[in-house]
Amino acid sequence: MTTLLVAGASLAGLTAAEALRRNGYDDQLVVVDPSPELPPDRPPLSKQVLAGAWEPEKAALTVAQRLPELGVDLRLGTAAAALDASTRTVTLSDGSTMQPDGIVLAVGASPRRLPGEQPAGVHVLRTMEDCLALRAELDAAPQRVVVIGAGFIGAEVAATCRGRGLEVTLIEAAPVAMGRVLPGSIGAFVAELHLDEGVDVRLGVGVAGLEEDADGRVRAVRLADGAEVEADVVVVGIGVSPNVGWLEGSGLQLEDGIRCDATCLAAAGIVAAGDVASWPNSRFGEVMRVEQWENAVEQGEHAAQRLLRELDGSGRGPDFAPIPWFWSDQFDRKIQMAGRPAASDEVVVVEGTIAERRFVALFRRDDRCTGVLGVNRPRHVMQARMKMADSLDWQHVSSAFT
Amino acid sequence: MKVVVDYDLCESNAVCMAVVPEVFEVRDDDFLYVLQEEPPEELREKVEEAVRRCPKQAITLEG
Numbered sequence: 298m299t300t301l302l303v304a305g306a307s308l309a310g311l312t313a314a315e316a317l318r319r320n321g322y323d324d325q326l327v328v329v330d331p332s333p334e335l336p337p338d339r340p341p342l343s344k345q346v347l348a349g350a351w352e353p354e355k356a357a358l359t360v361a362q363r364l365p366e367l368g369v370d371l372r373l374g375t376a377a378a379a380l381d382a383s384t385r386t387v388t389l390s391d392g393s394t395m396q397p398d399g400i401v402l403a404v405g406a407s408p409r410r411l412p413g414e415q416p417a418g419v420h421v422l423r424t425m426e427d428c429l430a431l432r433a434e435l436d437a438a439p440q441r442v443v444v445i446g447a448g449f450i451g452a453e454v455a456a457t458c459r460g461r462g463l464e465v466t467l468i469e470a471a472p473v474a475m476g477r478v479l480p481g482s483i484g485a486f487v488a489e490l491h492l493d494e495g496v497d498v499r500l501g502v503g504v505a506g507l508e509e510d511a512d513g514r515v516r517a518v519r520l521a522d523g524a525e526v527e528a529d530v531v532v533v534g535i536g537v538s539p540n541v542g543w544l545e546g547s548g549l550q551l552e553d554g555i556r557c558d559a560t561c562l563a564a565a566g567i568v569a570a571g572d573v574a575s576w577p578n579s580r581f582g583e584v585m586r587v588e589q590w591e592n593a594v595e596q597g598e599h600a601a602q603r604l605l606r607e608l609d610g611s612g613r614g615p616d617f618a619p620i621p622w623f624w625s626d627q628f629d630r631k632i633q634m635a636g637r638p639a640a641s642d643e644v645v646v647v648e649g650t651i652a653e654r655r656f657v658a659l660f661r662r663d664d665r666c667t668g669v670l671g672v673n674r675p676r677h678v679m680q681a682r683m684k685m686a687d688s689l690d691w692q693h694v695s696s697a698f699t
Numbered sequence: 700m701k702v703v704v705d706y707d708l709c710e711s712n713a714v715c716m717a718v719v720p721e722v723f724e725v726r727d728d729d730f731l732y733v734l735q736e737e738p739p740e741e742l743r744e745k746v747e748e749a750v751r752r753c754p755k756q757a758i759t760l761e762g
Contacts, residue, residue: 312751338756359756590754591714598751624712624754631710676725679713686717 299324304377305403306330309571311360312597313401318367320605326369331376335361340590342428343453353425382548382564399566399604402555406537406572416509419531422450439529443518445504447474449625451534455496456627466497466526481640486651494628539573554586559616561600566607568600580618581637589623620685630654635682636668647698648677659695666694701737701761708757715749
């Protein structure tokens with residue numbers, strides 16, 4: 298009998314498990330995850346669930362609801378603890394070992410924290426448990442919430458807290474918000490949006506440390522410029538690190554996550570998907586690791602198909618060459634971007650204006666369109682992305698807007 | 700096969716439109732319109748893909 302192992306029961310892992318079944322794999326399928334409960338759909342954790350508009354059950358993954366039909370040996374509370382890639386021997390956290398015929402590594406990432414002991418009142422946001430702990434503190438109507446980091450999580454949490462009527466300070470070491478995903482200075486509108494909504498935004502200043510009171514609870518955030526910002530609750534949103542510590546010495550190449558080839562293959566019979574996987578995206582000629590919802594789905598499906606090709610020896614199949622896409626909802630604005638633009642690309646606004654925060658911008662590098670950014674323009678973003686899927690040729694993509 | 704959209708969940712991200720434009724269209728008013736509530740069987744695979752790709756998990760397929 299054949300056995301396949303999926304490590305990770307979040308979006309990428311469960312999507313891969315479902316794709317294995319859909320593509321005809323009907324032997325033993327084991328899914329392990331260290332979490333004692335099925336992980337939730339994460340996007341609502343910084344928005345609807347944190348706002349109190351949704352109860353946790355509503356944020357369940359729909360693929361998790363389809364699990365009973367998949368005939369999966371689901372082992373929650375069990376982590377993959379060690380791997381020998383050459384023999385595909387996996388040691389699980391319960392001490393048992395297994396030697397599956399194929400492995401999907403979808404073990405995700407963990408939030409980075411500030412160095413040192415964290416006083417009470419300091420939160421990160423990754424799991425439902427994190428979300429509910431933070432929500433309980435917000436329910437107690439704190440005087441001021443300080444959010445450290447204005448990436449996806451930080452900017453969305455700041456917007457949600459402000460939407461709850463709380464006083465919020467948003468601190469970002471970089472000169473623009475969401476600078477890791479929005480290239481160059483175009484993300485300036487994000488900070489302006491937050492300022493207009495009453496968030497105290499501090500850009501270009503790092504955090505030097507946290508001050509705590511006599512009870513060991515955070516009372517202020519100390520900034521690198523010497524200023525202190527009073528805080529009853531602190532949310533740290535400074536990015537995530539791929540969960541690869543357990544793979545040291547496994548024989549896999551670890552370089553910004555699990556480095557795969559262009560087809561998501563990490564080693565013979567081993568594929569990776571989701572936040573933990575880095576791979577050369579041949580469409581953009583660039584190695585990437587994408588921490589986005591849709592990539593978890595697309596890469597989970599691709600990795601599953603790639604693994605089945607390993608089993609039946611039908612060749613490497615197509616590259617995994619998606620056009621990355623994300624959305625972020627903050628206040629009444631929907632920010633969406635597709636592609637992989639760089640700070641040096643020319644920005645061409647083809648619809649609306651950045652000032653009114655309802656626009657579409659294309660990114661141009663030589664004769665190629667490298668990306669599209671839209672605010673409250675979902676139709677246009679997706680139209681550009683559909684064009685980009687045919688060809689990145691600048692004339693081809695930009696013709697959608699003339 | 701019947702396409703059902705939960706409009707309380709739908710946020711017009713338009714991913715479904717990219718997957719199967721014969722069935723889903725987000726218009727200039729930013730709302731999603733289902734062009735064929737009972738699409739033909741040959742579109743089933745595509746519609747199922749749209750269900751899986753919806754970031755709001757707002758689409759279901761009956762039958």
